[in-house]
Amino acid sequence: MTRESTTEYDAIIVGAGFAGMYQLLRLREDLGLRVRVFERGTGVGGTWYWNRYPGARCDVESLFYSYSFDDQLQQEWQWTERFPTQPEILRYANHVADRFDLRPDMSFETSVESAVYDDDRHRWQVTTDDGQRYEAQFLITAVGCLSASRVPDFEGVEDFTGETYHTGRWPHEGVDLSGKKVAVIGTGSSGIQAIPVIAAQAEQVTVFQRTPNFSVPAQNRPLDPEEQAEVKAHFPALRQQARFSPAGVLVSDPIGATADLPEQDRAAELRKRWDEGGATIMSAFTDTAVDETANEVTAEFVRDQIRSIVKDPTTAELLLPRDHPIGTKRICIDTDYYETYNRDNVRLVSIRETPIERITRAGVRVDGTDYDVDVIVFATGFDAMTGPLNQIEIRGRGGQLLREKWAEGPRTYLGVASAGFPNLFMITGPGSPSVLSNMIVSIEQHVDWISDYISAIRRDGLAAVEPEQDAEDTWVEHVNEVASYTLYPKAASWYMGANIPGKPRVFMPYLGGVGAYREHCATVAEQGYPGFTRVGVPVPSDPAPAVPAPA
Numbered sequence: 356m357t358r359e360s361t362t363e364y365d366a367i368i369v370g371a372g373f374a375g376m377y378q379l380l381r382l383r384e385d386l387g388l389r390v391r392v393f394e395r396g397t398g399v400g401g402t403w404y405w406n407r408y409p410g411a412r413c414d415v416e417s418l419f420y421s422y423s424f425d426d427q428l429q430q431e432w433q434w435t436e437r438f439p440t441q442p443e444i445l446r447y448a449n450h451v452a453d454r455f456d457l458r459p460d461m462s463f464e465t466s467v468e469s470a471v472y473d474d475d476r477h478r479w480q481v482t483t484d485d486g487q488r489y490e491a492q493f494l495i496t497a498v499g500c501l502s503a504s505r506v507p508d509f510e511g512v513e514d515f516t517g518e519t520y521h522t523g524r525w526p527h528e529g530v531d532l533s534g535k536k537v538a539v540i541g542t543g544s545s546g547i548q549a550i551p552v553i554a555a556q557a558e559q560v561t562v563f564q565r566t567p568n569f570s571v572p573a574q575n576r577p578l579d580p581e582e583q584a585e586v587k588a589h590f591p592a593l594r595q596q597a598r599f600s601p602a603g604v605l606v607s608d609p610i611g612a613t614a615d616l617p618e619q620d621r622a623a624e625l626r627k628r629w630d631e632g633g634a635t636i637m638s639a640f641t642d643t644a645v646d647e648t649a650n651e652v653t654a655e656f657v658r659d660q661i662r663s664i665v666k667d668p669t670t671a672e673l674l675l676p677r678d679h680p681i682g683t684k685r686i687c688i689d690t691d692y693y694e695t696y697n698r699d700n701v702r703l704v705s706i707r708e709t710p711i712e713r714i715t716r717a718g719v720r721v722d723g724t725d726y727d728v729d730v731i732v733f734a735t736g737f738d739a740m741t742g743p744l745n746q747i748e749i750r751g752r753g754g755q756l757l758r759e760k761w762a763e764g765p766r767t768y769l770g771v772a773s774a775g776f777p778n779l780f781m782i783t784g785p786g787s788p789s790v791l792s793n794m795i796v797s798i799e800q801h802v803d804w805i806s807d808y809i810s811a812i813r814r815d816g817l818a819a820v821e822p823e824q825d826a827e828d829t830w831v832e833h834v835n836e837v838a839s840y841t842l843y844p845k846a847a848s849w850y851m852g853a854n855i856p857g858k859p860r861v862f863m864p865y866l867g868g869v870g871a872y873r874e875h876c877a878t879v880a881e882q883g884y885p886g887f888t889r890v891g892v893p894v895p896s897d898p899a900p901a902v903p904a905p906a
Contacts, residue, residue: 601868606635787864
């Protein structure tokens with residue numbers, strides 16, 4: 356394709372979720388750039404556009420799972436529940452798109468197939484699935500960490516004569532499961548949220564579980580208008596606290612180290628947090644994430660709750676997680692998940708020792724037993740963090756393919772850029788807190804940092820910037836070192852890529868905490884972005900700033 360048929364922009368953004376929307380707004384309104392957003396869906400919302408399965412709900416409280424960059428926006432939007440549902444979050448996303456008139460700069464139903472860096476002209480050449488070609492100085496990926504849905508390669512899937520759905524690609528018009536026999540394969544977060552709702556509709560639900568996960572009650576409730584007004588009155592201070600907190604959320608402080616507390620005090624604190632609902636139970640003690648003995652105290656408390664809720668002892672035993680420390684897989688937040696197994700129309704089949712043999716014409720076969728169903732729901736998760744980026748053919752200097760560079764695990768500097776890929780910025784990429792945090796807090800921090808850096812690049816007349824190899828290596832080493840001080844690597848989690856056959860086992864997000872990460876990024880900016888090579892002016896001689904030692 357000739358250059359005459361190429362449309363040029365200053366920046367191209369891939370994805371129209373919360374990250375893409377805010378990044379567009381910052382570059383367009385504050386920097387005055389010509390920007391184009393490409394989105395494969397028909398509308399905005401990202402994760403909340405695609406994940407429309409029954410029971411889909413955020414595990415961060417609604418008042419803080421929202422933008423903070425505009426005071427009028429955060430004051431005018433009224434949430435209805437403590438933990439927001441997918442439809443309400445999607446309505447919020449559409450409200451933001453309308454309020455700031457974002458859609459004219461977006462191309463929907465358009466997938467980016469390739470992005471190739473032109474070394475000589477310092478421009479990204481982007482090709483979409485309709486064959487159109489675009490160019491921009493900057494390429495920004497806002498593809499989300501959990502957007503590459505995965506269905507295991509079960510033998511016989513194509514033979515099944517009933518309906519099949521993936522929780523991450525649920526039909527927009529919904530699915531009527533009334534009077535149907537349904538198989539749900541997978542008991543991660545989406546399965547745990549969907550199963551109670553499906554069970555209330557379907558004639559029969561058979562849950563196929565490979566690995567039980569820890570789940571705690573959401574204790575969801577309607578939001579009282581007075582409570583909402585009180586929180587909003589203190590938003591500036593509360594938002595600032597969240598920005599410098601470990602996970603971008605406000606939770607009660609730990610009451611101490613597990614070993615230093617009497618057993619009755621530990622039990623009382625865990626009970627209080629269980630009754631409060633949400634993930635606050637994970638912050639009851641200072642040592643839960645780093646000490647196996649301490650971790651087991653919280654883990655066994657949750658197991659005891661499962662035993663007390665599920666009436667059938669055999670089923671309860673199958674639901675008890677024992678193969679990983681609590682919290683080392685993302686803790687699930689549920690509404691009546693364990694109670695659902697007390698229903699007459701729900702049965703649990705363990706596929707840990709005897710995996711699914713095949714999908715048959717009529718259903719699912721396990722250990723020689725056929726389970727005939729009308730519908731199969733795959734709650735089988737995602738190729739997390741790197742998967743969405745690896746789906747695009749991204750080629751940097753010299754034609755280097757990003758997915759090949761990352762063949763042994765992702766390598767980034769600060770989680771926002773990768774050596775050899777000039778002017779490519781990744782919002783909540785691997786090596787940043789991302790999925791270990793309130794994503795909106797992390798998104799806003801990344802977008803603001805990227806926007807400020809792009810402003811500095813253009814102010815200084817630079818053609819391109821990219822991480823220096825030494826800076827990237829130092830950051831990757833730091834990310835790995837911080838993870839090694841915790842229990843997280845002991846779990847075969849999607850944080851480690853363990854749910855994808857052949858994917859390297861590398862802990863991908865940054866465990867140092869949202870606040871510490873923010874401060875480090877701010878230091879890099881204040882020092883003139885050491886650790887980046889600059890094209891257009893002499894390369895700075897100062898080394899990258901020292902990476903902080905793990906806490």
